[in-house]
Amino acid sequence: MSNDVQIDNMTFTFPDQRHSPVLSNVSMCVKKGEFVSLIGSSGSGKSTLFKLLAGLLEPTDGTIEIAGVPPGQRLGRVAYMPQKDLLLSWRTVMENCLLPSELALRKQDKVKLRADIMAGLDRFGLSGYEHAYPDELSGGMKQRVALLRTLLTGGQLMLLDEPFGALDAMTKREMHRWLLELWENLGKTVLFITHDIEEALLLSDRIILLTPGGQQLLDMTVPLPRPRHSDMVYDSDLIQMRQRLEEQLHAKL
Numbered sequence: 001m002s003n004d005v006q007i008d009n010m011t012f013t014f015p016d017q018r019h020s021p022v023l024s025n026v027s028m029c030v031k032k033g034e035f036v037s038l039i040g041s042s043g044s045g046k047s048t049l050f051k052l053l054a055g056l057l058e059p060t061d062g063t064i065e066i067a068g069v070p071p072g073q074r075l076g077r078v079a080y081m082p083q084k085d086l087l088l089s090w091r092t093v094m095e096n097c098l099l100p101s102e103l104a105l106r107k108q109d110k111v112k113l114r115a116d117i118m119a120g121l122d123r124f125g126l127s128g129y130e131h132a133y134p135d136e137l138s139g140g141m142k143q144r145v146a147l148l149r150t151l152l153t154g155g156q157l158m159l160l161d162e163p164f165g166a167l168d169a170m171t172k173r174e175m176h177r178w179l180l181e182l183w184e185n186l187g188k189t190v191l192f193i194t195h196d197i198e199e200a201l202l203l204s205d206r207i208i209l210l211t212p213g214g215q216q217l218l219d220m221t222v223p224l225p226r227p228r229h230s231d232m233v234y235d236s237d238l239i240q241m242r243q244r245l246e247e248q249l250h251a252k253l
Ligand SMILES: Nc1ncnc2c1ncn2[C@@H]1O[C@H](COP(=O)(O)OP(=O)(O)OP(=O)(O)O)[C@@H](O)[C@H]1O
Pocket: 014, 016, 017, 022, 040, 041, 042, 043, 044, 045, 046, 047, 048, 049
């Protein structure tokens, strides 16, 4: 399997933090079609890593390579859903989904885009809501619109920064089923940030645990078959893995 993401010895320092890199000497790769979760204590640099992958920031040192994307041209070519991907309350679902194309550097065919949005809304269980405003939607529906908007930016790689952090347990479970189905059908490569170890175990092929500075403490393959279901968290191997992750995470807090 080829790599969709290859990060080599990457260091990143914010301009006002000249002496303390947020990420230092990070190296990792993600295979095409893989679902990888990043977990780590608050401030360990997970969101910064996503901003670097999305092309909003450039490494201070080292390299980032994304398959099919020319070096230095990541911006707008990676589907990135930031932690607070709020829908604009004064725009309808359709208008919110059109937003990336209005901001895009590349021209897009508007008629085709609207047709793609309608097809996406249908696939995401949101048909009939194209003229609704965000306040008329439930939490899960809003996240699905935000995910559709992310998906429409195109690209093989999806970066999802804690997309379900604010949802109640039941909606979260529904969203997990739905995201896994979508991922299996579309064959996208997903990098997923979460603070919820159970969520990471249920969704991912692999979990990478970051400590401050971007040091990779653990890189674990999740030993579960697919399709996944929520009862799998009671699997004895999984309970052990969860304990190990929790111990490592708390040891570094
Ligand atoms: N624009 C910025 N300028 C300077 N420092 C920043 C900036 N953005 C983030 N930082 C710092 O970089 C470090 C990493 O932040 P980041 O948001 O990437 O962490 P995180 O692991 O995503 O945290 P969380 O889990 O709380 O979302 C923190 O110390 C933060 O204060």
